Amino acid sequence: MMITTAALTRRFGTSVTAVADLSVDIPPGITGLIGANGAGKSTLIKMLLGLLPPSAGTAKVLGHDIRTEGVAIRERVGYMPEHDCLPPDMSATELVVHMARMSGLPRAAARERTADTLRHVGLYEERYRPIGGYSTGMKQRVKLAQALVHDPQLVFLDEPTNGLDPTGRDEMLGLIRRVGTEFGISVLVSSHLLGELERTCDHVVVIDGGKLLRSSSTAEITAKGAVLVVEVTERGEEVAGALRSQGLEATADGDVLHVGLVDDSTYDAVLAVVTSLDLGLVRLERPRHRMAELFATPAGGGA
Numbered sequence: 001m002m003i004t005t006a007a008l009t010r011r012f013g014t015s016v017t018a019v020a021d022l023s024v025d026i027p028p029g030i031t032g033l034i035g036a037n038g039a040g041k042s043t044l045i046k047m048l049l050g051l052l053p054p055s056a057g058t059a060k061v062l063g064h065d066i067r068t069e070g071v072a073i074r075e076r077v078g079y080m081p082e083h084d085c086l087p088p089d090m091s092a093t094e095l096v097v098h099m100a101r102m103s104g105l106p107r108a109a110a111r112e113r114t115a116d117t118l119r120h121v122g123l124y125e126e127r128y129r130p131i132g133g134y135s136t137g138m139k140q141r142v143k144l145a146q147a148l149v150h151d152p153q154l155v156f157l158d159e160p161t162n163g164l165d166p167t168g169r170d171e172m173l174g175l176i177r178r179v180g181t182e183f184g185i186s187v188l189v190s191s192h193l194l195g196e197l198e199r200t201c202d203h204v205v206v207i208d209g210g211k212l213l214r215s216s217s218t219a220e221i222t223a224k225g226a227v228l229v230v231e232v233t234e235r236g237e238e239v240a241g242a243l244r245s246q247g248l249e250a251t252a253d254g255d256v257l258h259v260g261l262v263d264d265s266t267y268d269a270v271l272a273v274v275t276s277l278d279l280g281l282v283r284l285e286r287p288r289h290r291m292a293e294l295f296a297t298p299a300g301g302g303a
């Protein structure tokens, strides 16, 4: 396991328990850490870096104890903090070279790694300009670059899509995917949206109020309970009946149907039925997961 926590707990004062009795195993690969604001994501990440001591419990990152081996962990782990923390007067190149030197790289190697890393995150000529003039997307890329420059085995990315527009978000998610696949660096990336991470991550850990809600592969979390919403021009009940006769779960409310998504073939089955009944398809969509769905317990144990 890349990260293992055992009853990990962090309290602030007497009233706030930011992380509560958290026991979870995180495998190598890309893992999403999902939770609403205040769920305890940043506190967990800071503890895993050995920057914030736990109130109780233990954890190991890449086999190193967070209580006693913080330095060893930070040598091997990159960290992209949540908040804007970049000096506006420095250029991306100056900052990232500085961070590379701080982590022990000699000057020439630091310059070389900086140029490579900034290119990988998609900063080119702009890298010589002061960061103060950068867009949010460019600043996020600089933060990502400084986390990667010392060639870590693992990076913690705290809400890297914060403040980005949809295009910037997709680009950042694409970059994160490449960090994992092309460079073989494991990633723990936090977000308050499961929907945005489900295509990027192999594994998902969901926390709420500092407690573990679930930890599972992304395939498992998205397949379970996924529903297609289908709207046809007429005869909704008939369409639902035809789908049920093929072994699918389908209910109709007028001409709007809910169809249990088994796999990609479910889409084909819907299209085939609609075509064979000579009907029109008004909509066929897969609503994104929302946090509320994860927290909901199926009433009466499901259908």
Ligand SMILES: Nc1ncnc2c1ncn2[C@@H]1O[C@H](COP(=O)(O)OP(=O)(O)OP(=O)(O)O)[C@@H](O)[C@H]1O
Binding pocket: 012, 016, 017, 018, 035, 036, 037, 038, 039, 040, 041, 042, 043, 044, 082, 159
């Ligand atoms: N230094 C601190 N002192 C007191 N309370 C804190 C401190 N840091 C965090 N907390 C509290 O701990 C809880 C968890 O905060 P944390 O920042 O870990 O959540 P988060 O999931 O990262 O949320 P966000 O996305 O808003 O940063 C919150 O209730 C927060 O107010």
